[in-house]
Amino acid sequence: GAVVSQHPSWVICKSGTSVKIECRSLDFQATTMFWYRQFPKQSLMLMATSNEGSKATYEQGVEKDKFLINHASLTLSTLTVTSAHPEDSSFYICSARVTTGGSYNEQFFGPGTRLTVL
Amino acid sequence: GENVEQHPSTLSVQEGDSAVIKCTYSDSASNYFPWYKQELGKRPQLIIDIRSNVGEKKDQRIAVTLNKTAKHFSLHITETQPEDSAVYFCAARRYNFNKFYFGSGTKLNVKP
Numbered sequence: 001g002a003v004v005s006q007h008p009s010w011v012i013c014k015s016g017t018s019v020k021i022e023c024r025s026l027d028f029q030a031t032t033m034f035w036y037r038q039f040p041k042q043s044l045m046l047m048a049t050s051n052e053g054s055k056a057t058y059e060q061g062v063e064k065d066k067f068l069i070n071h072a073s074l075t076l077s078t079l080t081v082t083s084a085h086p087e088d089s090s091f092y093i094c095s096a097r098v099t100t101g102g103s104y105n106e107q108f109f110g111p112g113t114r115l116t117v118l
Numbered sequence: 119g120e121n122v123e124q125h126p127s128t129l130s131v132q133e134g135d136s137a138v139i140k141c142t143y144s145d146s147a148s149n150y151f152p153w154y155k156q157e158l159g160k161r162p163q164l165i166i167d168i169r170s171n172v173g174e175k176k177d178q179r180i181a182v183t184l185n186k187t188a189k190h191f192s193l194h195i196t197e198t199q200p201e202d203s204a205v206y207f208c209a210a211r212r213y214n215f216n217k218f219y220f221g222s223g224t225k226l227n228v229k230p
Contacts, residue, residue, distance in 0.1 A: 032216050043207060043222045044162070093161060097216060107152070107218055109161040 002028045004096050006110035013084055014118055021079045021113045023094030029074035030096035034107070035067070038091040050077040084117040091115075120145040122210050124221025132229050137198050139224045141208035142190040148210040151191045152218075153182060156205045165206075166193070198228045 003026040013019050023033055031052045036044040048069050049057040056069035066088075068080040077096075081088055093112040121144040131137050143151075149170035154162035168175045168182045168191065175182050179198075184191040195202055208221040 034216070034218070041225075044220050046217060046220075049216050106164060106167070109154075109163075111161045112159075114159075 002096070002098050002106070002108040004094065004108045004110040006094055006113050008113060009111060010114040010116075012116045012118065015085055016083055018080055018082045019084055019115060021081075021092055021094075021115075023077045023079070023096070023110050025075045025096045025108075028096075028098055030077075031074060031099060032097045033071060033077040034095045034097070035069060035077075035079050036093045036095065038093060038112075040091075044093065047079075052077075081115065084115070086117045089115055089117045120148055120210055120212075120217075120219040122208060122219045122221045124208050124224055126224060127222065128225045128227070130227045130229065131198050133198060133200060135198055137193075137195045137202070137226055137228075139193045139206055139208070139226070140190060141192070141210075141221050142188075143210040143219075144189065145210070145212065146186075146189065147212050148219075150211045151182070151184060152209050152211075153193050154207045154209065156207065156223075158204075162207060195226075198226075200228050200230050202226060203228045 005024045007022045033050040035047045038044050046059050047062045050069045050071040052071045058064045071077040091112050094110040095107045098106050124141045152167035155165045156162040166180050166182050168184050179196045181194040205223045205225050207223050209218045211218045
């Protein structure tokens with residue numbers, strides 16, 4: 001099956017700093033990736049859709065200047081949490097949509113990144 | 119947009135019993151419905167999915183049923199085992215749309 005990796009798996013940072021999270025599709029090309037946020041014991045909340053070569057599409061209520069998304073290649077999307085604050089602490093998960101082959105239209109998730117802002 | 123509701127939020131069953139989780143959706147144009155299993159601290163994993171041209175799909179102990187008219191779909195797990203304990207999410211999506219809309223999740227606890 002398709003494999004999606006995320007890096008780092010966890011990060012602790014001080015309030016006011018910026019953190020970059022990478023999402024890679026390892027064995028397929030992904031023109032579209034998604035970024036989710038998950039609070040403890042809650043569902044996945046879609047933050048934005050990352051499109052290769054174009055601007056990301058943000059969901060209502062998500063600050064695009066705070067959560068910068070770059071999808072510079074067919075296998076890499078990055079999420080940068082700028083000027084992080086404790087309320088940004090969460091589990092961030094990316095996913096990629098397969099658009100060819102037997103897994104067409106399926107969505108594969110990365111392992112997630114646990115962000116803790118002190 | 120789409121609104122997916124999932125019930126129950128928690129479900130506790132005895133090992134060997136069956137478990138059923140139900141979801142409803144609002145957008146009649148949605149035509150792809152996957153189910154994901156998420157263990158604590160891990161990524162969601164696709165366990166089964168169904169498309170709108172099919173009413174039921176089965177994979178060993180897991181089955182999904184879809185009622186397009188009523189706009190609801192259900193996950194059925196038979197002969198539950200302790201390793202089935204996890205949080206299960208349903209989702210819905212339109213064919214040509216990228217967005218997946220997730221249910222709120224069901225925490226399944228299978229007691230040995």
